[in-house]
Amino acid sequence: MTDWNNKRPGIAENVSALGIGKAIYAAPDGNKEAARLLIAADGFHFKPTDFDDLILPSLSFESTKGTKYDLSFDDDGALLINGIKYTAPTNQDDETIKGNKTYEGQTRLSGGLQLLSPNGTIFNANVDDDGKLTIEKEAKNDSTNG
Structure with a gap:
């Protein structure tokens, strides 16, 4: 008898x-009594072993407006959408990021930098066009500003 659960029979x-x-049924060993049902009126009857050698280079989806999108992966496992590496958005308004972070490379801040002292005092860090850095205590000091 064919073991359909552990291996797809040759x-x-x-x-x-x-x-x-x-x-529709399959009987790789020719035994119709032990044949496995594949498709019937109640649907598909596939097992995980039926897909042992399935390799999909990409999946294609279509939006409700008819725009087509191909999803795939590069050799490093990065998700590609239409061949372009997907980068998760990080520009949400009013975002709070918790935990210890390590940044490599240049980090550019626009709009200013606020630092919070251990007791909750807010300080604004500013740099002028000559590169002079100044730190000023926030005039209206409440910890809900930053």
Whole structure:
């Protein structure tokens, strides 16, 4: 008897059978009594082993407006959308980021920098066009500003 659960059976030349009647069944060993149902009126009857050698280079989706999108991965495992590496957006308004972070490379801040002292005092850091850095205590000091 064929073990369908652990391994997909090989096809035996001049023995294997694919039957079509009220349903579609497969009998790789030729034994119709032990054949496995594949498709019937109640749907598909596939097992994980049926997809052991399935390789999909990409998946294509279509939006409700008809725009097509291809999803795939590069050799490093990065998600590609239409061949372009997906970068998660990080520009949400009023975002709070918690935890310890390490940044490599240049970090550019526009709009100013506020620092919070251990007791909650807010300080504004500013740099002028000559590169002079100044730190000033926030005039209206409440910890809900930053």
